[in-house]
Amino acid sequence: MTAETMSIFSPKVSARFDALVEKYPVRRSALVPMLLYAQDEIGYLSDAVIAEVARRIGITELDVRNVATYYSMLRFKPAGKYNVQVCTNISCMLRGAYDVFEKFQDELRVGHKGVTPDGVFSLEEVECIGACCWAPAIQVNYDFHDDLTPDSVPGILAQYRQKSEGQKNA
Amino acid sequence: MPRLVSHPDEVKVVSKRFGQGAADIEKYIELGGYEAIRKCLAQGPEWLIEEMKASNLRGRGGAGFPTGMKWSFVPKQSAKPKYVLINGDESEPGTCKDHLIFLHDPHSVIEGTIIAGLAIGSKMGFIYLRGEYRYLLEIMEKAVADAYAKGFLGKNIFGTDTEFQIITQSGAGAYEVGEESALMESLEGKRGVPRIKPPFPAVVGLYGGPTVINNAETIATVPHVINMGGAAFAAVGSPRNGGTRLFGISGHVERPGVYELPMGYNLKKMIYEVAGGVRGGRNLKAVVPGGSSTPVLLPEEIETLGMDFDQVGKAGSMLGSGGVVVIDDQTCIVEFALRTISFYQHESCGWCIPCREGTDWLKKSLTRFHAGFGTAKDIDNIRYLAENMMGRTFCPLGDAAAMPTLGFVKKFRKEFEDHLDGKPCPFAKHGAPELTVV
Numbered sequence: 001m002t003a004e005t006m007s008i009f010s011p012k013v014s015a016r017f018d019a020l021v022e023k024y025p026v027r028r029s030a031l032v033p034m035l036l037y038a039q040d041e042i043g044y045l046s047d048a049v050i051a052e053v054a055r056r057i058g059i060t061e062l063d064v065r066n067v068a069t070y071y072s073m074l075r076f077k078p079a080g081k082y083n084v085q086v087c088t089n090i091s092c093m094l095r096g097a098y099d100v101f102e103k104f105q106d107e108l109r110v111g112h113k114g115v116t117p118d119g120v121f122s123l124e125e126v127e128c129i130g131a132c133c134w135a136p137a138i139q140v141n142y143d144f145h146d147d148l149t150p151d152s153v154p155g156i157l158a159q160y161r162q163k164s165e166g167q168k169n170a
Numbered sequence: 171m172p173r174l175v176s177h178p179d180e181v182k183v184v185s186k187r188f189g190q191g192a193a194d195i196e197k198y199i200e201l202g203g204y205e206a207i208r209k210c211l212a213q214g215p216e217w218l219i220e221e222m223k224a225s226n227l228r229g230r231g232g233a234g235f236p237t238g239m240k241w242s243f244v245p246k247q248s249a250k251p252k253y254v255l256i257n258g259d260e261s262e263p264g265t266c267k268d269h270l271i272f273l274h275d276p277h278s279v280i281e282g283t284i285i286a287g288l289a290i291g292s293k294m295g296f297i298y299l300r301g302e303y304r305y306l307l308e309i310m311e312k313a314v315a316d317a318y319a320k321g322f323l324g325k326n327i328f329g330t331d332t333e334f335q336i337i338t339q340s341g342a343g344a345y346e347v348g349e350e351s352a353l354m355e356s357l358e359g360k361r362g363v364p365r366i367k368p369p370f371p372a373v374v375g376l377y378g379g380p381t382v383i384n385n386a387e388t389i390a391t392v393p394h395v396i397n398m399g400g401a402a403f404a405a406v407g408s409p410r411n412g413g414t415r416l417f418g419i420s421g422h423v424e425r426p427g428v429y430e431l432p433m434g435y436n437l438k439k440m441i442y443e444v445a446g447g448v449r450g451g452r453n454l455k456a457v458v459p460g461g462s463s464t465p466v467l468l469p470e471e472i473e474t475l476g477m478d479f480d481q482v483g484k485a486g487s488m489l490g491s492g493g494v495v496v497i498d499d500q501t502c503i504v505e506f507a508l509r510t511i512s513f514y515q516h517e518s519c520g521w522c523i524p525c526r527e528g529t530d531w532l533k534k535s536l537t538r539f540h541a542g543f544g545t546a547k548d549i550d551n552i553r554y555l556a557e558n559m560m561g562r563t564f565c566p567l568g569d570a571a572a573m574p575t576l577g578f579v580k581k582f583r584k585e586f587e588d589h590l591d592g593k594p595c596p597f598a599k600h601g602a603p604e605l606t607v608v
Binding site (some may be wrong): 023024025026028029031032033036057066067070071072073074088089090091093094095117127128129130131132133134135139142143144146147154 | 172173181251260261263264265266269270293301302303304306337339340341342343345346356357358359362379418419420421425426435446458462470493495496497498501506509510513516517519528546
């Protein structure tokens with residue numbers, strides 16, 4: 001059996017990884033982005049993800065774990081379908097980020113790194129996301145939302161909840 | 171979509187294509203794009219390095235090293251391939267300028283990278299974006315693909331026998347990777363821990379080959395330097411500080427945003443005129459002039475302060491990444507110092523003990539202090555700790571954590587003293603923070 005047929009990833013992501021390892025002068029350079037793209041598809045770095053990434057790059061699983069644990073976006077257990085990341089660093093803090101973070105905690109009834117029981121949302125307090133001039137800012141997965149107040153929180157959550165329902169019914 | 175701002179005092183060089191759809195390659199060409207590289211291909215590397223030297227362009231990542239000089243340090247002959255590496259791991263709190271460059275003008279980054287490659291005789295460049303900037307990475311990836319399709323990248327760029335390839339790369343969340351040697355480690359698929367220097371990257375860099383590492387803003391500025399001519403670019407700024415800079419003004423101002431102003435522009439004017447003054451008519455308490463790692467300045471220190479590397483350095487701080495964070499008089503400096511050190515404690519990679527331990531101890535001390543359980547001796551201890559981190563680590567993260575802490579303690583000692591004897595923070599909105607670690 002070839003590596004492709006044994007893949008835990010979708011054919012699209014699998015093909016992307018085949019190309020990714022050939023892209024650099026050194027195969028291993030694909031490791032960090034590959035882990036992130038793998039997480040985007042599977043939800044977290046499961047044992048199976050680590051094993052397949054290790055095999056694709058040609059390094060040990062321990063080596064993959066050693067690198068993966070360094071990067072703060074990579075996680076080893078599932079997050080919500082929509083991971084709400086609230087920046088509370090200085091520029092955001094000065095413009096009320098902690099009030100926004102508090103509002104998210106109230107609305108979702110989870111704290112930092114918590115996942116809602118239905119698995120739709122998770123919440124995280126994060127460091128600077130590079131949106132300081134449009135503070136306070138958050139990211140939901142990779143989408144930015146700028147210039148927030150606690151009042152904008154319910155609307156943002158409703159938007160993603162709707163998206164989630166839509167996908168369920170589709 | 172991040173809001174764009176404008177002010178009559180702005181001199182739009184790097185930001186002149188913002189908001190004009192220049193992420194589209196045809197539009198970029200229509201607006202004068204890819205002219206600079208054609209000129210460089212015709213004139214050759216020696217000429218272009220001289221133009222860069224004449225421009226007084228200094229690295230926008232924070233260190234302010236002259237770009238032309240950096241390029242000239244790369245050996246002409248090398249047994250190993252040479253590389254250009256663009257640092258788009260923008261993570262310094264207070265900094266969001268590269269965000270706008272990738273969004274509005276990705277081809278300027280590509281064009282600058284090709285020019286840097288031509289200058290040092292490299293055939294390959296990497297553009298590394300922080301993992302959080304996924305939508306910007308996708309914009310960059312499309313721009314690179316479009317440049318390949320036009321023959322601007324590849325084996326024979328612009329119909330010449332010069333080869334240049336560009337590879338885009340995503341990080342996965344790590345401030346430390348913004349340090350140049352850690353950046354190379356990350357790109358090589360490793361933990362982003364710094365390397366010892368020397369050897370410097372210009373001699374032994376990525377994959378062991380000579381490497382030039384430039385900040386994304388620096389490299390996006392390069393085509394404009396070539397188009398304007400080095401001397402004309404230098405004339406826009408202040409002595410030894412060529413051109414303009416994207417200043418990101420954030421915090422307690424009426425009109426936060428990224429403004430492009432000439433180097434040497436007065437900081438007070440920047441806050442009160444360009445950004446509309448302190449929010450809600452309050453008074454200014456302090457300014458962090460160049461991202462969270464730069465020591466804080468007091469209102470009386472900014473009266474005549476010109477924002478360039480030399481003047482801010484002379485004032486005891488740094489121009490850094492150009493991220494100006496404005497703090498009003500209702501802000502607790504101890505809390506601000508605590509939030510700053512919490513960031514560095516979180517981001518310290520743990521490789522060097524003074525940084526790993528120092529940031530952690532500082533965070534613990536400041537947490538206890540802000541909760542009202544500090545003692546007078548703590549203030550001196552915080553200073554002692556920070557002073558002993560300075561210059562004792564492989565990379566500047568240790569300094570980046572210690573410098574602002576020292577600034578806060580030195581300039582706001584009175585406010586630290588006000589927190590003593592179990593008194594709660596006079597500014598705390600939600601009451602004193604919970605004491606979790608002692």
